[in-house]
Amino acid sequence: MARSAELISVRGLRKEYGTARGPVLALDRIDFAVGEGEFVAIVGPSGCGKSTLLKILAGLLPATNGQALLRGVSITGPRRDIGVVFQSPVLFPWRTVLDNVLLPVDVQRLGRDGNVSRAMELLSLVGLHGFEHRYPWELSGGMQQRVAITRGLIHNPAMLLMDEPFGALDAMTREGLNLELQRIWLERRETVVFITHSIAEAVFLADRVLIMTPRPGHIAEEVRVAIPRPRSLDMMGAPEFSEAVRRIRSHFNAKGRLEG
Amino acid sequence: MNGLRKPALRVLLLVASLLFWEALVRALRVPAFILPAPSQVWAALYRGAVSGIYLQHLWITLAETLLGFVVGSVVAFVLGTALAMSRRTEYFLYPYIIMFQSMPKVALAPLVVVWFGLGLTSKVVSAALIAFFPLLVNTIVGLRSADEDRVDLMRSLAASELQIFRMLRLPSALPFLMAGLEVAMVFSLVGAIVAEFVGAEAGLGMLIQSRNFSMDVAGEFAVLFILAVLGLLLNAALVSVRKRVLFWDPSHKSVADGPSLKGGL
Numbered sequence: 102m103a104r105s106a107e108l109i110s111v112r113g114l115r116k117e118y119g120t121a122r123g124p125v126l127a128l129d130r131i132d133f134a135v136g137e138g139e140f141v142a143i144v145g146p147s148g149c150g151k152s153t154l155l156k157i158l159a160g161l162l163p164a165t166n167g168q169a170l171l172r173g174v175s176i177t178g179p180r181r182d183i184g185v186v187f188q189s190p191v192l193f194p195w196r197t198v199l200d201n202v203l204l205p206v207d208v209q210r211l212g213r214d215g216n217v218s219r220a221m222e223l224l225s226l227v228g229l230h231g232f233e234h235r236y237p238w239e240l241s242g243g244m245q246q247r248v249a250i251t252r253g254l255i256h257n258p259a260m261l262l263m264d265e266p267f268g269a270l271d272a273m274t275r276e277g278l279n280l281e282l283q284r285i286w287l288e289r290r291e292t293v294v295f296i297t298h299s300i301a302e303a304v305f306l307a308d309r310v311l312i313m314t315p316r317p318g319h320i321a322e323e324v325r326v327a328i329p330r331p332r333s334l335d336m337m338g339a340p341e342f343s344e345a346v347r348r349i350r351s352h353f354n355a356k357g358r359l360e361g
Numbered sequence: 362m363n364g365l366r367k368p369a370l371r372v373l374l375l376v377a378s379l380l381f382w383e384a385l386v387r388a389l390r391v392p393a394f395i396l397p398a399p400s401q402v403w404a405a406l407y408r409g410a411v412s413g414i415y416l417q418h419l420w421i422t423l424a425e426t427l428l429g430f431v432v433g434s435v436v437a438f439v440l441g442t443a444l445a446m447s448r449r450t451e452y453f454l455y456p457y458i459i460m461f462q463s464m465p466k467v468a469l470a471p472l473v474v475v476w477f478g479l480g481l482t483s484k485v486v487s488a489a490l491i492a493f494f495p496l497l498v499n500t501i502v503g504l505r506s507a508d509e510d511r512v513d514l515m516r517s518l519a520a521s522e523l524q525i526f527r528m529l530r531l532p533s534a535l536p537f538l539m540a541g542l543e544v545a546m547v548f549s550l551v552g553a554i555v556a557e558f559v560g561a562e563a564g565l566g567m568l569i570q571s572r573n574f575s576m577d578v579a580g581e582f583a584v585l586f587i588l589a590v591l592g593l594l595l596n597a598a599l600v601s602v603r604k605r606v607l608f609w610d611p612s613h614k615s616v617a618d619g620p621s622l623k624g625g626l
Contacts, residue, residue, distance in 0.1 A: 156513075159517045160517070161513055161516055161517055178519075179516050179517050179518065179519040179520075180519060181518070181519045183517065185513075185514065185517040187510055187513070187514065189510060191508070191510045191511055191513075191514045193511070193528075193529070193532070194609040194610070194611070195532050195535075195609045204514075204518070204528075205518050207528070208515065208518045208519070208520045208524055208528070209518065209519065236609060238609065238611060256518075
């Protein structure tokens, strides 16, 4: 997959919130690009503005200055070609697993005909074959998040935005889902912007890790992860993995703690 | 064993308290126009059932209650939706609603009868007025209860406001709506009966009043019993609808543990 084509380009992005005590600067001078088919992780401590950045990319929040471009077009509002996965699965309890996955299809009136079988395939891909007609509350937290990922992919979005999708899960489930996400990504080569506060998770998954420092949110550095895929959990002990983790962590030791 | 003994114990307790009531009334020679014995109530119930007088009045009260329930609920839902979705509507209408809400609606019944006459219409209006508030409040609270993350998800898919309403806000409001409807049903029966007290040509409320005047207290008890059963059946109907519609709601929000109901009579 050619990495030359630039899918997302963020230029001089700045976000200010008006509060009762005056404006608060959440993001300042954010510049980065994401190539077509690239997996980029943004890592930073809680409150560094990661989620604000993701909401701007999703078109849910306007930027104060600067812009975010998707294929050269400024993102000014919600778009139909972006898939979002939030920290919680955000499933609708009155819809079955299949109907939850088809939500984007229903909203964007893409027609259920071909998409039902596509949804079934995607559900098999994430290991949920046979659960199509169950309800979300019958599933474990990890399974629910897999439904959410499937829903994020069903309408063939140009990019998938993931906002700490595994942050609320236990460590074991999280590792399992990291492997699973890698497998899905290797199969589909989706462009992914993945936000996390876990350095290890970022290094494990991404081609490139953007390091975000807080107050105001700013991209301090980017670290390219050259470890070949498929990566296994055992690789977390490898020297190049540790080196990447160490480099990223060095940014936060001064400013605040961050989970490894 | 335990599972079998409990219902049996319940029936036994009921029979025992009825027998105690009967014995007490007989032993103390309580006059029937103060407190009739269960046997006298039963006799009155039987007489009326055979003559068909209860059924005739029951249909009228049932029609008043159901029509009032439907009218009150529809108006409450439409107005509640307008208030929940538009801050401007809320700003202009809210003072009137608060004022109207803090007034005991049963106090309006005499006026309603003067305006709408002794027939069906005044009873329906009275029932609708009283049924209105529980559902209005629950509609507003329910439509605003949609989870913000879910709204964000819908927005991120470029959903229209109408789609967000139909696919998210309305289903999210259902537990509240059902709880409001359950209260509205009971309240509309109250509204119909109160209007019948004020002035009516037929209905179970009218029957209670006329029997009260003729000191037929046993007959009055019989009608009260029928009204209790009617209320129970109406509520059971809604509970069964709720169970079907809200199969997905883990909390099974009921009237008791559900959202606050600031309706009042």
